[in-house]
Amino acid sequence: MQTFQVDNGLLVSWGGFFRPAEQEAKALYFNVRLSGAEQLLEVVLENYEKLSATVRSELPLKRVWALVHDDSS
16 A cells, blocks of 8 residues: 555455455455445346446456255245
């Protein structure tokens, strides 16, 4: 963050974080957020329709519906 002279940052890791990174993020709670793959995908999917057309063109997703067999009956 200091390199780019920004006040806030989001660090995304597909493989998780080691304890020192988690502890540092807790100490800098209002400046740094950590996000894992599941969290990132959840946020993108929940807000995809709100993204600009430019961003959606860079990340083209299509909603697909499928029938699921219910074993509970």
